[in-house]
Amino acid sequence: MTVGCTIGQLAKAVGVNVQTVRYYERRRLLGPSARRPSGYRIYGEDEERRLRFIKNAQTLGFTLHEIEELLDLQVSSKARCGDVQRKAEAKLKHVEAKVRDLQALARSLRNLIRDCRAGQPTDRCPILQSLEKTDQTVTFISRRVNNDSRKTTR
Numbered sequence: 240m241t242v243g244c245t246i247g248q249l250a251k252a253v254g255v256n257v258q259t260v261r262y263y264e265r266r267r268l269l270g271p272s273a274r275r276p277s278g279y280r281i282y283g284e285d286e287e288r289r290l291r292f293i294k295n296a297q298t299l300g301f302t303l304h305e306i307e308e309l310l311d312l313q314v315s316s317k318a319r320c321g322d323v324q325r326k327a328e329a330k331l332k333h334v335e336a337k338v339r340d341l342q343a344l345a346r347s348l349r350n351l352i353r354d355c356r357a358g359q360p361t362d363r364c365p366i367l368q369s370l371e372k373t374d375q376t377v378t379f380i381s382r383r384v385n386n387d388s389r390k391t392t393r
Contacts (some may be wrong), residue, residue, distance in 0.1 A: 245280070249286060268307060269289055272286055292313075293306055309323065351365060351366045351369055
């Protein structure tokens, strides 16, 4: 990328939408290095690296709040790699818990599918009947999985 690019050029270089760049600016995760007299934002290599950092951290499952913390550690003279490692370990524990929840959800679905008799009328369908019941395990797991997926997009 060349120095002094526009928001559109930056977004294209990193593979994100222009609105995404503006959103990160509103969240104060990213900002232009300067502005042209016309008011256009100007971005350089540092902003491109920061935007790639944000995108890659999101790919690993970090929330924007966690990414902000990582960025703060990156620029802090007192921070050490161990600080970053602890955050990565906490994220790994979270991901592993989510995987366990998803595996339990998959087992529940497999059991329902196994119990299903395709030729039966729907009023006797075990899948539909189970959805009407209050099954604490399935309810807990699905609620937890849904809540976790909402957190990762924030």
